[in-house]
Amino acid sequence: xxxxxxxxxxxxxxxxxxxxxxxxxxxxxxxxxxxxxxxxxxxxxxxxxxxxxxxxxxxxxxxxxxxxxxxxxxxxxxxxxxxxxxxxxxxxxxxxxxxxxxxxxxxxxxxxxxxxxxxxxxxxxxxxxxxxxxxxxxxxxxxxxxxxxxxxxxxxxxxxxxxxxxxxxxxxxxxxxxxxxxxxxxxxxxxxxxxxxxxxxxxxxxxxxxxxxxxxxxxxxxxxxxxxxxxxxxxxxxxxxxxxxxxxxxxxxxxxxxxxxxxxxxxxxxxxxxxxxxxxxxxxxxxxxxxxxxxxxxxxxxxxxxxxxxxxxxxxxxxxxxxxxxxxxxxxxxxxxxxxxxxxxx
Amino acid sequence: xxxxxxxxxxxxxxxxxxxxxxxxxxxxxxxxxxxxxxxxxxxxxxxxxxxxxxxxxxxxxxxxxxxxxxxxxxxxxxxxxxxxxxxxxxxxxxxxxxxxxxxxxxxxxxxxxxxxxxxxxxxxxxxxxxxxxxxxxxxxxxxxxxxxxxxxxxxxxxxxxxxxxxxxxxxxxxxxxxxxxxxxxxxxxxxxxxxxxxxxxxxxxxxxxxxxxxxxxxxxxxxxxxxxxxxxxxxxxxxxxxxxxxxxxxxxxxxxxxxxxxx
Numbered sequence: 001x002x003x004x005x006x007x008x009x010x011x012x013x014x015x016x017x018x019x020x021x022x023x024x025x026x027x028x029x030x031x032x033x034x035x036x037x038x039x040x041x042x043x044x045x046x047x048x049x050x051x052x053x054x055x056x057x058x059x060x061x062x063x064x065x066x067x068x069x070x071x072x073x074x075x076x077x078x079x080x081x082x083x084x085x086x087x088x089x090x091x092x093x094x095x096x097x098x099x100x101x102x103x104x105x106x107x108x109x110x111x112x113x114x115x116x117x118x119x120x121x122x123x124x125x126x127x128x129x130x131x132x133x134x135x136x137x138x139x140x141x142x143x144x145x146x147x148x149x150x151x152x153x154x155x156x157x158x159x160x161x162x163x164x165x166x167x168x169x170x171x172x173x174x175x176x177x178x179x180x181x182x183x184x185x186x187x188x189x190x191x192x193x194x195x196x197x198x199x200x201x202x203x204x205x206x207x208x209x210x211x212x213x214x215x216x217x218x219x220x221x222x223x224x225x226x227x228x229x230x231x232x233x234x235x236x237x238x239x240x241x242x243x244x245x246x247x248x249x250x251x252x253x254x255x256x257x258x259x260x261x262x263x264x265x266x267x268x269x270x271x272x273x274x275x276x277x278x279x280x281x282x283x284x285x286x287x288x289x290x291x292x293x294x295x296x297x298x299x300x301x302x303x304x305x306x307x308x309x310x311x312x313x314x315x316x317x318x319x320x321x322x323x324x325x326x327x328x329x330x331x332x333x334x335x336x337x338x339x340x341x342x343x344x345x346x
Numbered sequence: 347x348x349x350x351x352x353x354x355x356x357x358x359x360x361x362x363x364x365x366x367x368x369x370x371x372x373x374x375x376x377x378x379x380x381x382x383x384x385x386x387x388x389x390x391x392x393x394x395x396x397x398x399x400x401x402x403x404x405x406x407x408x409x410x411x412x413x414x415x416x417x418x419x420x421x422x423x424x425x426x427x428x429x430x431x432x433x434x435x436x437x438x439x440x441x442x443x444x445x446x447x448x449x450x451x452x453x454x455x456x457x458x459x460x461x462x463x464x465x466x467x468x469x470x471x472x473x474x475x476x477x478x479x480x481x482x483x484x485x486x487x488x489x490x491x492x493x494x495x496x497x498x499x500x501x502x503x504x505x506x507x508x509x510x511x512x513x514x515x516x517x518x519x520x521x522x523x524x525x526x527x528x529x530x531x532x533x534x535x536x537x538x539x540x541x542x543x544x545x546x547x548x549x550x551x552x553x554x555x556x557x558x559x560x561x562x563x564x565x566x567x568x569x570x571x572x573x574x575x576x577x578x579x580x581x582x583x584x585x586x587x588x589x590x591x592x593x594x595x596x597x598x599x600x601x602x603x604x605x606x607x608x609x
Contacts, residue, residue: 034484035482035484036484037483037484037486037487037488037493037495038484038487038488040487040488111488215500215501216501216586217501218588227501228496228530228532228586229496231495231496231498231500232495232500233484233495233500234495237494237495237496238495238496239496265394265444266394266395266444267393267394267395267409267444268394268444305525308521308523308524310394310407310513310521310522310523311394311407311409311513312513312523313409313511314409314511314512314513314523314528314529314530314584315511315528315530316528317525317528318525
């Protein structure tokens with residue numbers, strides 16, 4: 001089969017005509033964990049094997065940035081669960097992004113808004129931004145489209161993915177669609193904890209105690225309230241909260257207004273989307289501004305009950321924790337890492 | 347491959363539906379809008395932004411008040427009008443109501459294709475009916491009420507019937523949500539599911555929308571003035587369905603007393 005296909009690849013991208021190259025519409029076999037609410041995929045951008053492959057290539061290609069130095073993967077590294085280990089990310093010419101780079105694992109399940117403040121609703125809409133953001137790739141869609149059309153390889157890949165007839169049909173919309181397809185395949189639901197849930201492994205005593213603390217299973221362990229916001233199975237309820245990072249007496253004074261900056265609502269000032277804790281051991285530093293370097297620092301924040309502002313969520317409150325409780329809770333968080341998946345997608 | 351047979355199901359259902367419709371004689375239908383208006387006592391209820399007096403010795407700024415209603419049904423009258431099931435499950439949330447204008451507008455649910463006639467009441471079950479409570483979020487598509495993972499309690503295999511959250515000022519220092527002033531009540535489990543009927547005349551007219559107002563008084567969910575009983579924020583600032591004194595009281599108050607027909 002592949003021999004036949006490559007034999008047919010005699011289409012001549014140089015002439016602008018692509019119709020001799022076969023269009024491969026084979027659906028991509030997305031494997032979704034049973035416990036996840038099914039992913040909503042737009043009807044006009046169903047996943048295909050060729051579309052996902054194109055999206056993946058684009059994601060890792062610095063061609064997308066103004067000076068070909070930065071790719072999406074510069075700030076979303078697979079080995080770090082698609083984050084970058086930086087407090088704020090470094091874009092073209094050393095520019096810094098305004099917030100910490102979030103994990104892209106399970107991004108296809110983010111139905112309640114994207115970015116830390118939820119300012120964008122779907123992936124196709126979002127992907128336009130990093131390419132042209134001056135702090136990120138500082139590029140220009142018109143120029144990028146020209147680069148892709150003139151490229152020795154991309155016209156063929158676009159043809160396979162979308163069945164376009166001419167090179168001129170390569171545009172921003174198809175580029176975005178391909179990357180969105182790839183991002184929707186970044187599904188993480190097979191951590192050690194998931195295998196424990198499936199009865200395949202047992203947790204250590206410390207991990208299991210941490211699990212009971214996390215979910216407030218009050219059998220001789222203290223309550224943590226974590227599980228009310230970091231809800232299974234994504235370990236995020238996809239809601240926006242102020243978790244008490246900054247002491248603020250006038251809601252106008254949050255250093256970053258988060259969701260409130262978009263909605264203008266007083267109650268949402270300083271609120272951010274609850275991040276998933278899947279793979280959290282790989283995603284340091286933590287919070288929207290990368291202020292905490294380690295999980296120990298995160299733990300100290302929550303145990304203290306956070307800082308005062310009126311709209312801090314009431315589930316963020318001082319916790320009665322020993323050193324052992326903190327260590328066990330961290331041991332549990334480490335069971336949420338899916339290392340095999342990360343090797344695979346490199 | 348695995349999914350191929352599924353494609354046929356909608357087609358099959360659709361064709362069944364079409365043939366079913368063909369045989370039916372034209373019935374005249376109209377729509378109903380139920381507008382839930384939250385109050386705290388006599389004050390319009392909205393989240394954040396303003397504080398409410400509680401029993402003269404505390405103030406609260408609310409952050410969330412929501413609950414599920416199951417088997418929402420219009421009651422018929424006599425033989426002439428048959429009962430009409432509006433919805434198996436709805437979530438009513440005041441979480442996005444964050445200003446006085448929004449509070450006065452209320453939270454609206456709309457139902458279409460209701461046979462015309464004069465109905466005699468509205469019936470609902472407070473919470474998630476046991477057969478639905480045996481399901482879980484992954485059984486639904488994201489926009490359905492029961493797909494909300496934050497309303498599902500995996501460890502208890504149950505949906506949370508109601509969430510009431512806010513920050514109180516108990517020491518009258520003008521600051522809300524300091525230590526021990528944080529209020530969270532996440533309550534509900536199948537054995538507490540019960541129905542309630544609100545008698546009200548609802549006229550559904552052809553091709554038009556009838557609107558009714560349902561008042562929801564959060565204060566009544568927390569205190570029973572007739573009996574002199576109430577949730578004492580100082581004693582029980584939170585409960586995640588562990589304390590029967592709290593959950594039995596709030597769920598019963600919410601169902602029997604907080605929800606009423608408005609005007």
